[in-house]
Amino acid sequence: xxxxxxxxxxxxxxxxxxxxxxxxxxxxxxxxxxxxxxxxxxxxxxxxxxxxxxxxxxxxxxxxxxxxxxxxxxxxxxxxxxxxxxxxxxxxxxxxxxxxxxxxxxxxxxxxxxxxxxxxxxxxxxxxxxxxxxxxxxxxxxxxxxxxxxxxxxxxxxxxxxxxxxxxxxxxxxxxxxxxxxxxxxxxxxxxxxxxxxxxxxxxxxxxxxxxxxxxxxxxxxxxxxxxxxxxxxxxxxxxxxxxxxxxxxxxxxxxxxxxxxxxxxxx
Numbered sequence: 001x002x003x004x005x006x007x008x009x010x011x012x013x014x015x016x017x018x019x020x021x022x023x024x025x026x027x028x029x030x031x032x033x034x035x036x037x038x039x040x041x042x043x044x045x046x047x048x049x050x051x052x053x054x055x056x057x058x059x060x061x062x063x064x065x066x067x068x069x070x071x072x073x074x075x076x077x078x079x080x081x082x083x084x085x086x087x088x089x090x091x092x093x094x095x096x097x098x099x100x101x102x103x104x105x106x107x108x109x110x111x112x113x114x115x116x117x118x119x120x121x122x123x124x125x126x127x128x129x130x131x132x133x134x135x136x137x138x139x140x141x142x143x144x145x146x147x148x149x150x151x152x153x154x155x156x157x158x159x160x161x162x163x164x165x166x167x168x169x170x171x172x173x174x175x176x177x178x179x180x181x182x183x184x185x186x187x188x189x190x191x192x193x194x195x196x197x198x199x200x201x202x203x204x205x206x207x208x209x210x211x212x213x214x215x216x217x218x219x220x221x222x223x224x225x226x227x228x229x230x231x232x233x234x235x236x237x238x239x240x241x242x243x244x245x246x247x248x249x250x251x252x253x254x255x256x257x258x259x260x261x262x263x264x265x266x267x268x
Contacts, residue, residue, distance in 0.1 A: 003181075004263050007220040008256035010211045015041035019061035019209035023202060024048045024078050026068025026097065032195035033064075033202040039251040040224065042206040048074055053081035061209035063090055064202050065116075067108055068097035075108045082116030091119040091208040091217070094163075095201040099123065100130025113161060119214040121157065122166040122201040122221075125150050132157040132165075151180060166218040168200055174222065176215040183219065184264035185226025187233040192240040193247070200225045203251075219265060227262045228254055 020043045025033055030046050037044040047056045050073065057063050063085045065078045085092050094116075096109035109131055112118065121128065134148050134156065148156070154165040154175035167173045172183040190196045204221030211217040231250035236242040 003216070003219060003265055003267065004260055006211070006216050007207075007223055007263070008259050010207050010217070010220050011041075011224065011254065011256065011259070013210035014206050017061075017210060018043050019206065020045060020059060021062050021064060021202065021205045021209060022047060022053075022057050022060035022081070023064045023066070023205075024053065024074065024081060025064060025066035025095075025198065025202075026070070028068060029066070029195035029198040033198050035248055036199040036251060037202050037206055039248045040203055040206050040254070042209065044202070048077050050077040050080060053077045054084040057081045057085045057090060058088060060090060062205040063092045064095070064205040065092065065112060066095040066097060066198055066201060067099070067105055068095070068198065070105065070108055075111065078112055079115050082112060082118075086117045091205075091214065092116055093201055093205045093208060094118045094121045095198060096121065096123050096127050096131060097198070099127040106130055113163070118161075118163040119208055120164045120166055120204055120218045121161070122168065122197075122204055122218070124197065125153055125167050125169055128157050128165055128167050129153045132160065151175070151182070155180060164214040164218050166204060166222060168197060168222065172222045172226065174215060174218045179215065180268045181215075181219045182266045182268070183222050183226055184266070185223055185230060185262065187229040189233045189236070189238070189240065189243045190225075190229045193244045196225070196229070196247075223259065223263050223265060224251070224254060227258060230262065231258070
């Protein structure tokens with residue numbers, strides 16, 4: 001099936017099935033990611049208590065792990081939820097926020113990669129490079145630079161870790177180690193609102209909930225947010241607060257006609 005038609009099919013499935021997306025995510029973006037998931041058409045639940053995560057993931061269709069404001073007990077809960085998701089064949093999406101910036105973030109992300117079968121890792125070039133053993137600089141949660149291109153970083157990570165790598169930036173790159181997609185959708189205003197990277201991870205989770213191929217799910221999620229960002233910028237101008245609100249509206253309004261017309265994806 002053509003890649004864009006697969007994305008359209010998956011978007012329609014999200015709207016029809018309304019899968020539950022279990023998020024163990026950070027305090028900064030809980031509201032943003034929950035709204036993004038809901039506007040796209042899925043159902044969000046934010047649940048991090050170790051006493052309930054296994055039960056919660058058992059009724060979900062995807063699990064999103066985000067280490068943005070992690071503590072050791074949250075990492076324990078993430079690992080427990082991830083292992084239960086693996087038992088139930090529920091896809092797990094990891095956002096290694098700030099990996100490479102501090103030991104806790106880097107080691108916690110590596111622990112989850114080692115202990116849980118991760119379908120997709122979505123991060124910026126610096127974060128993914130740090131986990132792939134490539135020299136990089138991460139300041140806080142921002143990628144300052146890396147010694148390899150996004151394509152090289154994604155391909156090496158996917159080949160060595162066995163998870164699809166989704167590296168977001170000016171041009172998003174997705175690789176499963178065998179094939180690569182470059183996604184040219186998006187807008188600079190996405191970088192003016194806190195949490196849009198985490199939104200992209202959550203939206204990948206929505207697509208993974210209905211799509212058995214993690215590569216296609218990652219491409220679909222990044223295309224969806226990229227197009228929504230372009231739509232929001234068209235109506236909000238250079239106003240971050242207005243853009244933020246319009247981004248939700250654009251996710252809600254996203255449809256197959258817009259995907260077919262606006263998606264800019266190159267496969268290699």
